Amino acid sequence: MTAKTRGMVAGMSTNATLPDPLASAWKFDPRRHARSLYWRGWGVTQIADEFALHGVTNDQGKPIPRPTIESWRQRDKWDEAPSIKKIEDGIEIRLLTLIAKEKKTSADLVEMDALNRSIESLARVRRFEQPGGHSGDLNEKVGNRNAGPRKAPKKNHFTEEQAEELKRIFLDGCFDYQLRWWKEKDQRTRMILKSRQIGATYFFAFEALMDAIETGRNQIFLSASKAQAHQFRSYIVSFAKLVGVSLAGDPMVITSDLRPPEEAGAELHFLGTNFRTAQGRSGNFYFDEFFWVHSFEELNKVASGMATHKKWRKTYFSTPSTIAHPAYPYWTGERRNKRRKKADRIEIDVSHAALAAGNVGPDRVWRHIVNIRDADLAGCDLFDIEELEDEYAADEFANLYMCEFVDDSLSAFKFNDLIACGCDSLVEWEDFNPEAARPYGNRVVWAGYDPQSSENGDNAGLVIAAPPLSEGGTFRILERHPLRGQDFEEQAAFIQAMLGRYNCTYLGVDATGVGAGVYQLLAKSGALPGCSVAKIEYSLEVKAGMIMKAQNVIRRGRLAFDSSYLDIVSAFVSIKKTLTTSGRNVTFKAGRGGDDGHADLAWATMHILMNEPLDGKEKPKGTMEIIE
Known part of the structure; x- marks a missing residue:
């Protein structure tokens, strides 16, 4: 039973407080809640234990024992309930949970709309099942076919009322820093440095949609890959559904009653970073x-x-990212100063103190910094900051969440070499379909796994790659999966499930610590049919060899991954050259206390690369065992 699940149950305890007007009308019913948990797969004993854990009592204030819950199950015939009733119960509980939230995000509103539509669909099914039910109960179009001709709605079109309602719904759910972005939307140029996962892509997708509706201006979205750019499209389609508008097309052409009918619609283009395809718009x-x-x-x-x-x-x-990135001089203003006389040069304060509230610099660019603590103070309650600080090393947390750039001068891998390995996999890899049951068909893949450390709780990482198809060819990372909080059996089961979708002939596993258990389970006969499981035990020499091989592969451009895989880049950059405790030898480390756990995806990738000889010329070996 997970902590998250316990929290859900605790939220429905007798001490739960709901915002008005729900608080006065809502009363916790242990019998009904026990039935709901049972329908979600809980056992009677588990429900009794959960009630005891959270102090759930009956009307007399006494604990509810297991026999009581068992009698409810039998008398109310929980096992005989039709599926539709179980589904309705789950939808109702989730909808009430969202309604009870004081500050709803736009994602909450999207989900509430979907749940309401599900309730409507189930109500039609109910009517159909009643005596006298007919096909019109299931299909409104059939039910209304004799009601006279109806004018078909315009495609990709918003009425004035729909546009106003959409804006109201979205802005009501924005955090303070997003409202600041909205206020500054008419700035000619904005540059925003932000924490990971604070809803920037989500917000700007809506801002662009509203601008297209209200002004008729075209909107162009650039991202590291086509897949990443289409995240904008996914959000925009979801927003439109909130007010009953279905959007289609790529490019997507949008019209509205707010613009003269003779005007051409606003075009929305979703582009990867292949600049040759972006020209002309x-x-x-x-x-x-x-x-x-x-x-x-x-x-x-x-x-x-x-x-x-x-x-x-x-x-x-x-x-x-890093101070070595070509965009960094644009952020600091140094790019502008390079071609100007000393008297014409400007100074831009890009410190957090100067830009936490947003500021227009002397180059007329509006800059803003929003780190995770800023977001938290502005009402974004989506994070457990203490947990994130524990999960990531200090330097990694500072980069990902506190908006601090990395100096990769001490890194074993150069940032610019790594981002050069990025590609638009949906466009360039015609032989790979991540949505298919067999994403790479029956072609051979290799995999690497860096297990979670039991001592410090670092992440684990699984990487699946297509090996070179010819001598000196490219390793293509097809999938990567960071994991956390699982024991060795769960880690092994996850690897089996992922590799079961591929024809994997090699898996390199770090067999130290928890990895020893993972290796033993996977190396057993039949665990991974047709796959050679290599046992890798780290030493100074082994790590040095892995780094040397990876450096060679990356410098020669022989590694490729989708440009949206930013965690792969971060993992490699975090590995630094340092001295051992004795001070006599050089080693490579990344992470808190000298451990290398938080670079798990990089080490997992190197477990794959080392299956090819160091010079990359000999025929790759199918098996390997490296022991200190």
Whole structure:
């Protein structure tokens, strides 16, 4: 039973407090709640233990024992209830939970809309099942076919009422820093440095949609890959559904009653960072994670050209990467100073203190910094900051969540070499379909696993890659999975499930600590049919060899992964050269206390690369065992 599940039950305890007007009307019913848990797969004993843990009592204030719950199950015939009743119960509980939230996010509103539509669908099923029910109960179109001709709604079109309602719904759910972005939406150029996962892509997708509806201006979305750009599209389609509008097309053309009917609709383009495909368009543009793209200078020339006319707006937003990234001088203003005389140079304060509230610099760019603590103070309650600080090393937390750039001068791997390995996998890899039951068909893959450390609770990482198809070819990372909080049996079961979708012939496992148990389970006959499981035990020499091999592969451009895999880049950059405790030898470490756990995806990748000989010329071996 997970802590998250316990929290859900605790939230329904007798001490639960709900905001008015629900608090006065809502009364906790242990019998009904026990039935709901049972229908969600809980056993009677588990329910009794959970009630005891949270002090749930009956009307007389006495604990509810297991026999009582068992008698409820039998008398109320929980096992005989139809599936539709169980589904209705689950939908109702989730909807009440969302209604009770004081400050709802836009994601909550989207989910509430979907749940309400599910309730309507189930109500139609109920009517159909009653005596006299007919097909019109299930299909409104059939039921109303004799009601006279109806004018079909315009495609991709918003009425004035729909536009106003959409804006109201969204802005009511925004956090304070998002409302600040909204207030500054007419700035010619915005550059925003942000924490990971604070809803920036989500917000700017809505902002662009509203601008298209209200002004008719084109909107262009640039991301590290086509898949990442389509996240904008997914959000926009979901927003429109809130007010009953279905959107389609790529590019997507949007019209509204707020614009003259003779005007052409606003075009929404969703682009990866292949700047050759981006040329020839014009409009407002949004550049997502611009600190993580390769060839930023070339791409930015094209992107800036899209917004040459003064009516267009430019918005750059990203988590920070390293000071070596070509976009860093744009952030600091140094790029502007390079071609100017000393007297014409400007100074821009890009400290958090100067930009926490947003500020227009002397280069007329509005800059803003929102780290995770800023977001928390602004009402974003989506994070457990203490847990994140425990999960990540201090330098990694500072980079991912506190908006601090990394100095990769001490790293074993150079940031610019790594981002050059990024690609648009959906466009370039025609032989790979991540949505298929067999994503890579029956072609061979290799895998690497870096297990979770039992001592410090670091993450574990599984990487699945397609080995080179020819001598000196490219390793392509097809999937990567960071894991946390699982014992060795759960880790082994997860690996089996993931590799079961592929024809995996090699798996390299770090067999130290928890990894020893994972290795033993996977190395057993029949655990991974047709796969050679290599036992890797770290030593100074083994780690040095792994690093040397990976450096060679990366420098030669022989590693490829989707450009949205920013965690792969972070993992490699976090590995630094350092001295051993004795001070006599050089080793490579990343993480708190000298451990290398938080670079798990990098080590897992290196377990794959080492299955090829160091020079990359000999025929790759199918098996390997490295022992200190």
